Structure formats: C-alpha cells, structure tokens
Amino acid sequence: MPRVVVHVMPKPEILDPQGKAVAAALPRLGFEGIASVRQGKRFELEVEGEVTDEVLASLREAAETLLSNPVIEDVVALEVEDA
Amino acid sequence: MPRVVVHVMPKPEILDPQGKAVAAALPRLGFEGIASVRQGKRFELEVEGEVTDEVLASLREAAETLLSNPVIEDVVALEVEDA
Numbered sequence: 001m002p003r004v005v006v007h008v009m010p011k012p013e014i015l016d017p018q019g020k021a022v023a024a025a026l027p028r029l030g031f032e033g034i035a036s037v038r039q040g041k042r043f044e045l046e047v048e049g050e051v052t053d054e055v056l057a058s059l060r061e062a063a064e065t066l067l068s069n070p071v072i073e074d075v076v077a078l079e080v081e082d083a
Numbered sequence: 084m085p086r087v088v089v090h091v092m093p094k095p096e097i098l099d100p101q102g103k104a105v106a107a108a109l110p111r112l113g114f115e116g117i118a119s120v121r122q123g124k125r126f127e128l129e130v131e132g133e134v135t136d137e138v139l140a141s142l143r144e145a146a147e148t149l150l151s152n153p154v155i156e157d158v159v160a161l162e163v164e165d166a
Contacts, residue, residue, distance in 0.1 A: 001118060007125055022126065022150065031145045033138065035084060035129040042090055042125040043105065046118040055116065062114045067105065 002051045004059050007077040008068040009040035040076070043067050051080050085134045087142050090160040091151040092123035123159070126150050134163050 010016045016038045023037040043063075047055060056078070063075045093099045099121045106120040126146075130138060139161070146158045 009125065009127065019126070025149060026145060029145070029149060031141055031149075033131045034142075035131050037129075038127045040125040040127070042092065042123040043102070044092065044121045044123070046120075048116045048118050058114055059117075062109060062112070066108060066112060066114075 001046045001048070003081045004045045004047055004051060004056070005077075005079045005081060006043040006045065006059070006063045006067050006075060007040065007079075008043070008063070008073050009076045010038060011072055011074050014072045040073070041067070056080065084129045084131070086164045087128045087130055087134060087139070088160075088162045088164060089126040089128065089142070089146045089150050089158060090123065090162075091126070091146070091156050092159045093121060094155055094157055097155045123156070124150070139163065 010019075019036070019038040022039065023034060026034050026037070045059065047059075049055075060075070060078055063078060064070055068075050093102075102119070102121040105122060106117060109115075109117050109120070128142065130142075132138075143158070143161055146161060147153055151158050
C-alpha cells in the first residue's frame with residue numbers, strides 16, 4: 001500500500017519550547033556541538049489505491065488544515081513512498 | 084550550518100492513539116481513502132562544524148536515548164542536510 005509521509009515543523013518565528021528543552025538536555029548528557037534543535041511532527045498515511053496528483057492535492061489540503069496548525073506550523077514536505 | 088534531521092515513529096506493535104484520532108477525523112472532513120495514520124516526531128538539529136561519521140554516530144546515540152523512547156519508538160531515519 002503506498003504511503004504518504006507528511007512533515008510538519010513549527011514556523012521559524014515561533015518559539016519551540018520542546019526543541020529548546022532537548023537542546024538544553026543534549027550537553028548535560030554529553031552530546032556537544034549542537035547549536036539548536038527544533039521539534040516537529042511526522043505523519044505516515046497509508047493510502048488505499050494509487051497516489052494520483054488529485055489524491056496528493058487532497059492530502060496536501062488535509063496536511064495544511066488537519067495535520068498542522070497553519071498559524072504556528074508549516075508543512076515542510078509531502079513525500080510519496082511506494083510499498 | 085549543516086542540519087541533521089531525526090525521524091522517530093512509534094513501533095509498529097504500539098497503539099498510536101494520536102494517529103487513530105487523525106485517521107478518524109479525515110473522512111469526517113471529507114478526505115477519503117486513507118487506510119491508516121501513524122504520528123511520529125521529526126527533529127531538526129543544527130550542528131556546529133562538519134558532520135563527520137563520529138558526529139553522526141554520537142547523534143544516532145542521542146536520537147536513540149534522548150530523542151526517542153526505545154521502549155515504544157524507533158528512530159526510522161537520520162538524514163544529513165547541508166545548509
């Protein structure tokens with residue numbers, strides 16, 4: 001079944017407290033050299049049937065309305081993986 | 084500054100209530116044809132200096148210990164993006 005992977009990240013101008021917490025924890029645990037961390041979301045959608053341009057356009061709309069909050073997040077990528 | 088992107092997903096055998104909620108919401112909002120949804124995390128780490136094999140190995144360890152919970156999650160990919 002083909003899979004569409006949707007990548008969502010907080011907009012660059014939005015504060016990301018989860019990412020900041022991870023960035024602060026890394027050196028405490030001995031991992032040095034990381035300037036910053038941002039945390040977003042990754043969705044894997046199993047699609048019934050073929051991923052046509054139409055299906056992909058519909059999924060992009062879903063990604064921008066349901067999977068992300070357009071006020072604070074960007075859909076940074078939409079990838080099709082055949083399986 | 085080079086960037087390492089870490090992709091974390093719930094293990095296949097782990098129930099994913101967030102993904103199930105999204106999968107249930109999609110048809111209500113008019114998006115049909117999605118068999119299942121799983122929700123994971125995506126981290127973008129800005130690395131100071133070059134991403135050597137050593138740095139990448141250290142980041143993989145960080146990904147598997149700090150960025151994911153190895154009991155319920157898998158690090159499905161670690162990508163290097165030069166910027």
